[in-house]
Amino acid sequence: MSAGSLPTSGPRPVMVTSRGGGAENLRHEGKMSISVKETSGAAVAKPLLISTRRSPQDRLFRGVSRTAGLTTLLILVLIGLFLALQSRLAFQTMGWAFFTNTGWVTTGPHPQFGVLSALTGTLIISGIAMFVAVPVALACALFINEFAPRQVLGFFPLKNFLTAMVDLMAAVPSIIFGMWGFFVLQPSMKGLSRWLSDYLGFIPFFKTSDTPIYTSSFLIAGTLVGIMVMPIVTSLSREVFSLTPVAEREGAMSLGASRARVIRDVVFPFSKGGMVGAIMLGLGRALGEAIAVAIIISLTFQPSIHVTQAGGNSIAALIAFRFGSGGPIGLSGLLAAGLVLFVITLAINLVAARIVNRSKMGG
């Protein structure tokens, strides 16, 4: 056990033994033994030897929990390893073309498949999602933190209620979001999509083909995913905003700063790192969303940036649509796509943690 690796360590019953014989044992319940011998007479500064002897029960307890910890570690590492191993077949078949190919034909003599269109689709959808979610989530978090009265009408705890609502919303299953997006959001967004492509069609993003269908598009899927990650980003960033030191906040107010100035000059500088971390965690969620996207978009393999055009692709949706078909190469290809997604989300999570840590240390 390396000392100092854990600042908040548990109990560590120790047996303290001094050099020299004649140690007297003090036994407590027979479970742990502590023996202390003071060096008599002139104090010779000899270092004390500290050693630990644990009871069998304790050793069993330690063993069990260490095994559990290592098993957890093993399982989680195994996922990455297994994905990498199983996707080897796909990479062997396609080589680097896996990242540049757009189609997904995994059967027949000449399988041609690649993750490009799914990857760009994933990035577009999560880009739109963040575009929708971040402003709203930050505004909502600031509203709960800075503007919402703690109580309204004298009894209703608005602030706590809103916080709880945000958390409840973060737990709503994605299938319910998907259904709502399909039956409610999609019809009400059709008009907006048409307007965007009619009047802003000169921007390449909003261009559509000659026979446009405005449903099943990146825009709608991205908006839906944005609404899904909103509560998560709100919950996280509200927490970060509430970490702003009260002294600085009150100091600014006493100097006559308005609430807007307090937000700009006190809250934001203190929570910059945490905000970025919250947004990145939301992004990680948006990248991995499968079901809501699969319900909205119709799978196409042509990489496209026309967000109002019907059809699209995403890695998660691709896996959800194609997992049972395509034979061993198809499965390997999907695992390879899964690996790409996995690596991206892993990197985002770790970078988010790093950013927050640095911002906390460096200020």
Place this chain on the structure above:
Amino acid sequence: MTLEMTSGVGGAAGESFVPVKIKPIRPREFKRSDIIVLGAAGLAAYCITWILFDQLTLLSGQLGFVLFCVGFFLGLYWVVNRQLFTRQVAVDRFVAALMTLGALAMFIPLLLLVVFVVARGWNLLSAHVFVATQKGVSELSPVGKAGVAHAIVGTLEQVGLAALIGVPAAVLTAIFINEIGGRFTRTIRVVVTAMSGTPAIVAGIFIYAIWIATFHQGYSGFAGALALAVLLLPTVTRGTEEVLKVVHQDLREASIALAAPEWRTVWSVVLPTARSGLVTSVLLGVAVSIGETAPLLMTVFGNKLMNSNPFNGPQAALPLMAYQQIKLPLQADIDLGYTAALVLFLLVFTLFIVARLLAGGRRRTPGFAALRSRIVNSSLGATEIEQDGFADTPIASYPPSTSTDERDQR
């Protein structure tokens, strides 16, 4: 950090002290005239949007209309306040309006979502739904014959098994990280943090590839439970670790001072102190995993009949059933999907309320919201969180019986 004085102080010009009468600007003072300004800006924004998008460029659909209306309102509101007051007041009012609209933009879609699920599914609920399956249901059978009993059984079994596998492993891992430690502590913590963002679909395809494609075990509820356990493990580990971290060190030391062995300290002191927080973190993990659809799609596959044996053969599950039903063309089938979705929502909602009551009831824990953000914040690297409101109560303060309760009395 520079701060402008909102109340422009005249300055101490001249030697003789002349008291300067300042009329303070109070942006937060919201008088009747301000309400009129607010209403007028709203009305004007509505009119502009109507002229622009109903008369000049045709925009159909309410969403676009609302979006542009909000945009115009913000612009107008700023201009009007700028005309009437100083820049500071205008900015403050504008920001307040912006934040409030942000909160509305957040809660209105989510409220609509809940209303949608409840409204569509409520009339379809009946006692029959909870006992019947889709056995023998075809296009020709009368509406209301099918039920979701098989999906309820499937979901409960899968999530139960997943919790049975995942929760003890997660709690023990958290104990290892927090109470024992060792060479791998840091590694485990980093890996758990990184893995807690694993996309559900990746966990699903992982179990599919290993359990069904490699070992040829076939679709089963157990495979789904494995996938859910993989998702549950990092979440609950991190949540539990956060809860254990807050248990006061004095309690552990007191236990050691009484010569309690290590396992006794954990079992009789640490875990009971953190009990409600533990339950909350477990319930949170279960509530999230109960709604996962993507991993079930490729592991339990779905079944129209009752299959109460999770170890053999495809099973149904509520989220999966909703997903599969709404893709069907017939309204009766879609209705069944709505029913499944509503039952699922009620299940998650119940779990959430129970977790919240357990967490907030005795106020010994920081409350569901704070706990949840603590969990996530630990991944963000934050350890100490100060909050206003009741949520700042530490999970376990020392002495445990008095101080927290006193604090609540405030």
